[in-house]
Amino acid sequence: MKATIYDVAKQAGVSIATVSKVINQTGRISEETRAKVNRIMQELNYQPSVVASALTGKQTYTLGLLLPDLANPFFAEIARSVEDRAHELGFSVMICSTDNNLLREERNISLLKQKSVDGIIIATGVRNDTILKDLKKQNFPVALIARDMPSLAIDTVLVDDFIGGHMAASHLIEQGHRQIAVIAEDTLVMSSKERIRGYRFALEEAGIAYNPELVRISDFKVTDAKQVAGEMLDSPEPPTAIFACNDLLATGVIQAVRERGLSVPGDLSVVGFDNTLLATIIDPPLTTVAQPIQEMGQRVVDLIIRIINDKNSTKQRVVMLPELVIRSSVSRPGEYRNK
Amino acid sequence: MKATIYDVAKQAGVSIATVSKVINQTGRISEETRAKVNRIMQELNYQPSVVASALTGKQTYTLGLLLPDLANPFFAEIARSVEDRAHELGFSVMICSTDNNLLREERNISLLKQKSVDGIIIATGVRNDTILKDLKKQNFPVALIARDMPSLAIDTVLVDDFIGGHMAASHLIEQGHRQIAVIAEDTLVMSSKERIRGYRFALEEAGIAYNPELVRISDFKVTDAKQVAGEMLDSPEPPTAIFACNDLLATGVIQAVRERGLSVPGDLSVVGFDNTLLATIIDPPLTTVAQPIQEMGQRVVDLIIRIINDKNSTKQRVVMLPELVIRSSVSRPGEYRNK
DNA sequence: CTGAAAGCGCTAACAC
């Protein structure tokens, strides 16, 4: 059986209170007994039970992380960075993929609460904010990453999507494009909305008329983006550039182009969003708006731990700046049109 | 404050024992009181504390999952499938990336044990088996996925790597290749060894001399694979095909080819391993040896839960068959050599 | 059928 605090106490000839004190470095104990207890703990290979200590009202040192899909490289990278920071600080993280399904979100949150996680980080993109409201009402520690809910005072870290969208579109405009399409995953989600707003603003600045025909919604699957891009390519007046609201969708549009025997960026320029592994792996390497995933992950866990330690700490919204990473998927329109 | 079993008991006018019984559906309680208690639980929005119940010796319903790197698509996909099955069965999963670092593995395992996870699934590729031995000695539930440790009797689910390597090489041989190289991530790891052994065997069968010059080791990063592949391409007698021991490495070799103004499969045929998202996304779509990731994830959690429920259940090794997925990265050597 | 009570491993007053 695993050693308990009683075993240590007995072996060391002290009381369990004393052992507890040396474990938690509280109270005052003589150097001598401290050393002895420590030695015994070593010998017995004693590990305090987080479960028992949690029951007495202490933390469980575990965080919940809700995201749409771990198999999506963007979220996998987010998860990795959250995990890294959490581990640094002694926390574990329970990850739950929800597929953006409301029911699963609810179930997972309730599960996480039963397990007494100290806080929950949410990256999932619900349209619905009742879940968040509930959590807030119960004063349960929550923080958002890569998604926004400006109507609620919740700690959040995200990238400025408006600027990101603006960057993508401006870059394309600077390269001479005027027929610029957008493919977004879901216009109901804040970040998509903002990216599109940034895009529109860039168009306006450049005096280009906004054409609603050019902004399309796709499912989150690459095949769907491919399909949507394909339709646009086959239209009588195809765009010369497409801004895909994330790298995964961008790969779909690149595939659509290739399938038609055309080339990127020769026949169509493409810019993505996120700067995941994918951007470096596809051909051509993708020009994309980078989110500082590492930093974002780090910041959310710092945020949530702050809340855990002080439930009344003032809420923060940290918005980071995206950055345009230029690779090879954009050129001037018509530049190599005839190869 | 959160409602406890006492609150429910008081409200329902029964003892906590009775409430406990209706929660766990143990003992015998009248339909009447059962209904009443259930109603009160609803009203109070009562959720039993997993922590408290774990302290009494019951399970925590959480699993640990150790893997090298969540940001690697293969492992992200594994994690996703493990997570799915675990949730189905009411378990949560704590994920830990170890970067294949022994120290981190140890730390994480010890952390997971302090948190009383019910079992640990290991996908990480330690060369060292002492950790596993320790776990086994303590009779702690462990299961391996996508890695092997045949010297220890541990529940495992993996793909037959020998056959996989054989498939990859045979396919290439059938296409007429004779100068076939391999890039592996780490020859000390079982699965790499086996894949290479399968490759050698296929060569032998075909009467092709084995040339150790053609099997190279690379770091796990794509840039490294690119570098290694580049060296081979620049050699006086470059291979006409490369078998990359995973899809990520394969993307590296494709990049190396492209960087030299050559093409896949025109100048070099490539076959990968794993069949992750990457395989469908790169250009050309990658011919690769598929691992049944979904099933594998499902099976390990079934395995580990079996062990949890019966620590003495006989160990199982479930080895699944890989499958060659033919896409467009392989052609006959020289076929389009001059475009 | 239902309840009283012991105990899971640990923390935190409060004594000594």
Next chain:
DNA sequence: GTGTTAGCGCTTTCAG
């Protein structure tokens, strides 16, 4: 400095 003791929320005999 160190020990006693009362919980934390729940499960589980064992009586009744």
